Amino acid sequence: MSQPDNRKRVAIISGLRTPFARSGTIYRDLTPLDLGKIAVTELVNRTEIDPADVGALVFGSVMPSVRTPNIARDVALGSGIPDRVPAFTVSSSCASSVQAITNAVDSILSGAADAVIAGGAECISDGSYLFSTARRHTGLESAKGKNLIDKVSPLFRMGASGHGPVLAVMPERYAGLTTGEAAEKTASEYKISRAEQDGFALRSHSFASRAEDEGIFEDEIIHTFIPPHFKEAIIKDNSIDENASMDTLGDLPPLFDREFGTVTAGNSAPIADGAAAVLLMSEEKARALGYKPLAYIKSYAYSASNPDSELLMSPVYAIAKALDRAKITLGDVDLVEMHEAFSAQVISSIKALSSKGFAKEKLGRPQAVGEIDMERFNVSGGSIALGHALGATGARLVTTLVYRMARRKGQFGLVALPAAGGLGVSIVLEKE
């Protein structure tokens, strides 16, 4: 998408999210649909938008519940978006809710809709179990049986093993290694020490806990109540560790390479449950309805790189492209929000951005993309501290960034995420 100045712009009116919570903790009994409805219902109420003005709802989801494969439609109907408003679900691994946002941007720019709600929800706690292939076949055979014997005999034919359930997990099928192993590989390739990684994780926790103390997240966090008891309002992300230290982080064993590894549970993002949603509008529509947008989408870009060798490096490609499209440089950017899947991934990306060699070799440009100013990077911490609610993380990054930008003078903000499969995405936001 290139975007000449005279064309219309897409405004971000508001963004909200539930607190993120480590999977299997407080949202244990909920579904992604529950969390998505909370986010969208609250977004509609807080923005006071007439639901009839919403032209579409796009939601991202990584591990969809088998009961709500098109979660977007159910979220829309459950949140009071009128029946006649179309809704669809997108999936692009960890970039899913960014994909939802850019799809919304496209439909606004194309004139298909004036206002779109985009977001994502994830509740790994609601994960699915599968039966083995053999068990599923015998199950179907049994279901088709005309009489009792036909129904029962296939089950016996199969033997005892294979009846048990199998947790549905996502392998990196074409990478030959998991994202964790890729992080290990990147760490050794870019010579990122264990201490360096733990140090970055510590930074994430202390920045996040400072932001929380300062009430930075209050704009974006929904006071969330959990059925059936609705006991107390959940108002904080529960994986931020204000007491994190190099010692506690240093004590953790490596996860993927037990002998020589440096990637631990401490310096990678914990998997979380949560939902986030943003309201996007054409600039004219926002003006007509009297909204004061928090920011505008300036440009965005997707990238994809070899999942085997560069599984986590693709944001670098996306950032370079998005900056070019926005006709700005990294130096013009006031704030960067990058998804922290692993300390090693963030650090290697930062190194690659400032590397002339990487620029020449991989990006085919003479100069490095630019130096990241750590004073402007993930200033409220990142996914390592807050948790990574897969399908909701992208919308969280955008939400956090727009409220942060609104509090500062700078003109531009940048969001970047790597996603499984070697995918990457970056969005440039601007004010006014």
Add this chain to the structure above:
Amino acid sequence: MTTKEREQTTGSLSYTVDSDGIATLVVHTPGSVVNRLRHEDYLAMEELLDKIDKDLDMLESDDEIRAVVIVSDKDWSFISGADAGEYLEFTLADEGRSYSLRAQEVSERIEASRAPFVAAVNGACLGVGLELIIACKYRIGSNGRGVELGLNQLENGLIPCAGGMPRLARLVGTKETIDMILTGEPLDAEYARQAGLLDEIVPPELLRETARKRALELSAKELKPRRFRFGGVANALLKENPVSRKMSFDKAKKDIRENGGLHLTASRMAVEALEIGVASFNRGLHVESVYFGELAVTSYAKQLIRTAVAIDGVRNDSRFSKTAGKAAKKPSKLAVAGGEPFGPGIACLAAESGIRVRLKAKDDATVGKSLKECYDYFMGKASGREEDSIHAERKFDLISAASDYSGFRRADIIIESAGEDPEVKRRILTDVEALPGGNFVYVSNSYAVPVSNISGGSKNPAKVIGMRMSGSVSDSDLIEISIGEGTSPETVSETFELVKLLGRTPLVVKDKAGSYLTRVELAYFAEALQLLGEGVGAQDIEDAMVQFGFPEGPLSAMDDVGLDVVKQGAVAIYGHSPEYAKPRAMLDQMVSEGKTGVRSGTGFYRYHRDEKRLDRSVSRLLSLHEDDTDGISQEYIQDRLVLALVNEAMSCLEEEVIESARDGDVGAVLGLGFPAYRGGPFRYVDTVGTGDVLKKLHNLSVRYGTRYSPPVSLKNTAVGGGRFYED
């Protein structure tokens, strides 16, 4: 239906006959409001039966009609019962009896008809409606929501009169039939199918088509309804032998004898007629018609019917109802300010009716509590079935809550329900009126704060109106709407329709120093406290009023409302009047001890789990001397309390707080639990006689004070031997 060869129309019924000789008989009472799941508007039974009768005569003489399909043109009502208003015309038992005989005859002829009858039930099928379809050869129900089948004649102090009882027993079994008659609880489609009452359930879109197909098959003798009688083989063997039947009947009779309760005579007669009918069908019909005739001319049944008619009149009052029988347009969003006790209740009612609600509570803790209350309301009603819990979840999804006014701007109607402090109430009004772009009707819900006290500070008093819910929201059938100074007629209509959408009966009153219900209820409560203070035992007071026909005694009712609320009401309405000094002091004492009623777990009663017991410590707390009052009769207690209530009701009529005696009666019956078979305070005065009431009031006022002084209008009425009602 492709061809339409003939069309016959008579009143509620018309039919068309297609080329296959299948007649479609449409029930479509013109101009009648039959609301979903309610049957407050009865179809004209006599008319219907006459017409079916006459039509059937025509049908049977016409050899081209091979089968009849009965359908309704209304989404929510198949046949909701009889227009009981007609029974009021009966002066002799024989009139009722002959009415019953005709209904029985129609049923019998449907059952025996050469052309098989098929009923396609799509909504409420109650009372005589159910009796008629039981006589059909085949019954299909739609699986849409709103299908309910029941015998509810007992509600009017009557019994089924069209031969439906013994027929139902054959179909579903004796025990189930007894339950259906005595509880009046209707069955849903699925349950009715399992019980054997429906032969088949189909989606609403296929209902008529399927019914027609079955009619063809029946007439061609291709379909024989496979039907176990008596609710299935097992049931028949186990329960339909003489011993089991006798046990069922004995148990029913014992229950009636021991539990007493409402509609005692009718319950007894229904069970007796059924018992005879199960043994000998024709003799049962005979007994049924005799009993029906006798019951229909009792003042008990007549008063119940009059009350039902009056309620209907209030619900469809043409001064306020602008929808002319059609469903009102739903507000797209309702906002409720105020957490417990009323906020969540109102939210649930609205969500139940499909209206989206935004609730504002004062802090997160209250938001959580409110959401839990709503959640429990819907989930508690859902059975274990997944479709039920999804349905409940969809309703609950309509409610969201926060501790600020976010989401209020889009509301069409805002209901403030923040208690009894006028200052707080005015502040909320100012706050929401300050929200940019809001355009809403503002309803202030309160027990005793007059709406004009609130609307004074409004930017737009035309859109401000008062409301009063009684007891707990989910229990009350009536919601009082009070017109304040400056409230516009449009606002009244809009609120009136909202209350109807919420499934409640709206009663419009003018707010003059307290609404009608509050004034009347407080007069009643205050008198109970006076009696208590005079040394009358708490249990005696409670017993006397339950005996009179109230569902609970006044002390128990005060606990329900909350003694803190009652106290605030008393202060607002009686101020420092010395006549009420004693009740006020007693309320003060109770409240200061934290004994505020059900919500605090202790008031005049102690509440423990599901039990409640009169609290003995109250008499010490209030320094009561119960031993002074031996020999006080129940009648005396009733007179004191009822006449205090009635006198206040008459004052309200005189001051034009209420528009008519009818409004006052309906309000007292639905809003205060005044016994329906006594018709309400004004009917009660008419029954006792205006002259006698005047005399009693006069005597009481001499002894106890001006609160018993009869209003001038009563004196005038009584002089001429007049009454409040003509009939």
